[in-house]
Amino acid sequence: MFVFVCAGCGARLTIPLSPVELPAHAHQKFGNGIQLPVLMESGTFAVEPEPWGAPWRRWEEIDPDEAAARGIHAPVHALSDGAPGSIVIAPGDTRGTVLVPGEGGGYCCGLDWGDGPNMACEACGLPVASRIDDCSLWQAVWLAPDAVHRLPAKNSDTAVLSWAELLEEGKHTPPIEPITRWGSLLGLDHWWSWSPQWEAAAGRALAHLLAASGGRPVTVPHGLIAEMFQRALDAMLPAVQPARRAVLAGPGLSAPDTDADIILVPTHPQTGEPWSPAGPNASAHPVPLPFGVWMWMAFAEPHLHLPASGAMPDGVLRDDPPTPRPNRLFRADPGTFQHTLVRLPAVRSPWLREILENLTHHMRAGLF
Numbered sequence: 001m002f003v004f005v006c007a008g009c010g011a012r013l014t015i016p017l018s019p020v021e022l023p024a025h026a027h028q029k030f031g032n033g034i035q036l037p038v039l040m041e042s043g044t045f046a047v048e049p050e051p052w053g054a055p056w057r058r059w060e061e062i063d064p065d066e067a068a069a070r071g072i073h074a075p076v077h078a079l080s081d082g083a084p085g086s087i088v089i090a091p092g093d094t095r096g097t098v099l100v101p102g103e104g105g106g107y108c109c110g111l112d113w114g115d116g117p118n119m120a121c122e123a124c125g126l127p128v129a130s131r132i133d134d135c136s137l138w139q140a141v142w143l144a145p146d147a148v149h150r151l152p153a154k155n156s157d158t159a160v161l162s163w164a165e166l167l168e169e170g171k172h173t174p175p176i177e178p179i180t181r182w183g184s185l186l187g188l189d190h191w192w193s194w195s196p197q198w199e200a201a202a203g204r205a206l207a208h209l210l211a212a213s214g215g216r217p218v219t220v221p222h223g224l225i226a227e228m229f230q231r232a233l234d235a236m237l238p239a240v241q242p243a244r245r246a247v248l249a250g251p252g253l254s255a256p257d258t259d260a261d262i263i264l265v266p267t268h269p270q271t272g273e274p275w276s277p278a279g280p281n282a283s284a285h286p287v288p289l290p291f292g293v294w295m296w297m298a299f300a301e302p303h304l305h306l307p308a309s310g311a312m313p314d315g316v317l318r319d320d321p322p323t324p325r326p327n328r329l330f331r332a333d334p335g336t337f338q339h340t341l342v343r344l345p346a347v348r349s350p351w352l353r354e355i356l357e358n359l360t361h362h363m364r365a366g367l368f
Contacts, residue, residue, distance in 0.1 A: 001156035002045070004087065004148045008126035015043070015093050016153035021272035022046040024290050025200035026088060028333055029136050033109065035180040036196065039138035040090040047087055050132050051080040053130065053142065054115050073357055074342040076257075086147035091131060094141055096122045099131065109135035109182050117144050135182050162268050163251035166291060171269075172301055173197050173292030175224060176323050192324040194331070201335030202228045202291045203368075205264065209246060210355065211231065211346035212262045212285040217243040225264070225297060227330045232367045236355050246287065249299055250275045266294035314344070334359060334368035 001016040023039060023046065029034060037038065050070070056078040059067075072079065097119045110133040112120055118126035119141065128147040133139045161169070179193040206229060209218055217237045220229050225248065246262035246301065249255075255277065256263055263284045265275045269291045289297070341347050341356055355362075362368055 001153040001158050002150045003129075004045075004089075004143055004150055005151050006121040006124060006126055006128055007147050007149050008121060009124040010149075011123035012092060013096055013121065013128060014045075014089060016156050017043060017045040017093060017271075018158040020046050020047055020270050021198075022088070022224060022266060023138075023200075023291075023335070024140065024204045024336060025197050026140075027052070027339065028138065028196060028200045028336055029109070030196040030199070030333070031179070031181075031341060031349075033182045034136045034337060035182055036136065036138045037138040038090050038092075040088055040093075042090045042093055043164065045087050045089045045093075047085055048142075049084055051082045051084045052086050053080055053144075055081045057171060059083050062086070071343050073345055074347045076338070076342055083144070083146045085148075087143040087148065088140050089143065089146065091133070091139060091141050094129070097129060098122050100127065102368060103368050110137075112137065117147070121358060124208045156267070160268075163268075163275065165298075166269065170295065172299075173290065173293050174301075174323070175277060175293075175296060176326060189336045190247050192326055194326050196333070198228070198293055200331040200336045201290050203333035204328070204340045205287050205289055206232055206289040206332045207340035207344060208285075209262065210236065210341070210352060211344045212287065213237055213244055213245075215349070215351050216240060216244055216321050218262065219243050220246045220264075221248060224300075228328055228332070231329065232332060232362075235344050235367055236362065249277060249284075249296075253298055254277065256284070260270050262287055264289055264294070264297075266291045269330045329366065331366060331368050334363055336367065350361070 001018050003012055004014045004015055007014050026039060026048065028368050058078050059075050062079055062226050100120050101119050112134045113132065117130050119129040119131050120127050128144055130142045132142065146217055173195065175195050175198050176192055177195045178190055181189040199306055209229060215238065217239060218233045220226055244261040246264060247256045247260045250266050250315065259286060262278065263286055265286045265288065267288045267290060274286050274288045277284065287305035338356065338359060346352055347356060
């Protein structure tokens, strides 16, 4: 575990924190006027390896060789000119910081990135972080990498869990959840929606599926996985044969068939490393999914179909009615899709570049 201290005076700015994978939805903007919860689990931090935050440069101002050196293989609206290595934590895990009044206004329902850090070290006044809590953004504090130092916490080693231990822990991310919007005339507005985390996970995975397709159609397993991907894959890939076959794979599952071309695998929630198979399936193209999303796909929580009365019998997990279905088809998150696809070398292919350039059209068609 680690604590973060002010680079100016050494004052402690956080509680002890353990490193985890940067969430796929870290930079997601979901809907309009939506209340999103805290991005990071308390007691954890993640690092954004790329530059992120102000100042920003438009694509026209960036030399193509510079973009390629940064791993950007297709045009984007703008790139951050800030320092790489921003650290994201839960807002409640900060200590010894204050908001900078002049940097906190001018947004919709809360604080956004603005022109730079909006939090300062309470001891010396050095700007050290950006508090994010505006509508449709995940609530977080992003520590500026050049304004903080990371120090080991005393007597607080954190072991990296094995895949077997992660399965035993069994942390699922449900695909459907209640969403709340700000500003309704009748107060808070609630409804059931596809999970923003699932939409971001699908945006990242869809980019990898298209890159792995080689321009051929791709089939995925029936059920929830097909709801996530098949409609978009069928719309964006040609209907030629033979199709590439994508299957779910990972710890605790039987080895996939040897004819699988693509495997949907979990990433380790602490290290971010994808699970990799051994043997005949080692050559299959891996597509990463956040561990909680993959867990639900592989081992969905059982649901009691009829309410239980009296004492809960053995084996019954809950007796609430089934979760209502969202009133729309599943859509992958377009921002996460674009963010991922421009960083895959395969996007240099003309057919894949055309998909990227037609992203607005695909959004209007309801694929995103």
